[in-house]
Amino acid sequence: MKFFTRPIKPEDTADEALLNSYHKNRDLAVLGKLYEKYMPLVYGVGLKYLKDEEAAQDAVMAIFEELAQKVHQHEIKQFRSWLYVLSRNYCLMQLRAGKKMETxxxxxxxxxxxxxxxxxxxxxxxxxxxxxxxxxxxxxxxxxxxxxxxxxxxxxxxxxxxxxxxxxxxxxxxxxxxxxxxxxxxxxx
The missing domain is CATH 1.10.10.10 (Winged helix-like DNA-binding domain superfamily/Winged helix DNA-binding domain)
Incomplete structure (x- = not known):
């Protein structure tokens, strides 16, 4: 029986190297370099869910803070996918918090x-x-x-x-x- 897996792309290995380096040294500049590659993705997720440019920009900054904390708590196989889920969850929590505030x-x-x-x-x-x-x-x-x-x-x-x-x-x-x-x-x- 043959299992199909997604082929490893060069960016995956580069992401993995940056993550490993961050885990070893805890240098936020390394994590920032990795995050910078995906800021357009995070901003897009923020815009999709929050429907506001300023809120999406704020989300990009807040998600980096959350990332710095959570990256140590999880074993991350594919950084891009994991970051997408983290970003989506952050935006959904913001929407829930906003609804609670209104009601x-x-x-x-x-x-x-x-x-x-x-x-x-x-x-x-x-x-x-x-x-x-x-x-x-x-x-x-x-x-x-x-x-x-x-x-x-x-x-x-x-x-x-x-x-x-x-x-x-x-x-x-x-x-x-x-x-x-x-x-x-x-x-x-």
């Missing part, structure tokens, strides 16, 4: 029924409880949650304003939301 209100975010009450007194109590719980968050969580939910900034804007990485922003928001919910549930008992 989540502060009341939905809190999942705290007294806040939804029309009674002004209960709403005031709930808002005071929210403020007390916000003060208990770490400064990074507090800042990220405030910018994301109250100031309605997207992940990228929060990252730009705070100087945190996108992964840090997502983590601070997720952990901050969880901590707020726990704190509010304790206060309502």
């Amino acid at each position: 989540v209100t502060l009341d939905e975010f809190m999942e705290f029924t007294p806040v939804l009450h029309p009674d002004t007194e209960n709403r005031e109590e709930a808002m005071q409880a929210l403020e007390r719980c916000m003060d208990k968050l770490t400064s990074a969580q507090k800042e990220s949650v405030k910018l994301f939910y109250l100031d309605e900034k997207c992940y990228k804007e929060v990252a730009d304003i705070t100087g945190f990485t996108m992964n840090e922003v997502k983590s601070y928001i997720q952990n901050g939301k969880r901590n707020l919910k726990i704190c509010l549930e304790k206060n309502s008992e």
Whole structure:
């Protein structure tokens, strides 16, 4: 029985050599040289999914940061194909994050029924409880949650304003939301 495989192309061996060199030396310039070959591909993927030139350009930069982290976590056989999947997944996550941002209100975010009450007194109590719980968050969580939910900034804007990485922003928001919910549930008992 004969198995058909894709023939090895010269660029595959060159990519493999650059990847091996990066794994040995951890020199970002080597990874940058490899990535530079595929920037038009990454930009094209960004444009296809994000449908915005500026967002696609931002994606090219963010994907390189993600690449520098993930390249050590995976055994990469064909860099071009792997990078395409990484780029597509990054764009899909951005689209999901954008949809969440558009549809989540502060009341939905809190999942705290007294806040939804029309009674002004209960709403005031709930808002005071929210403020007390916000003060208990770490400064990074507090800042990220405030910018994301109250100031309605997207992940990228929060990252730009705070100087945190996108992964840090997502983590601070997720952990901050969880901590707020726990704190509010304790206060309502």
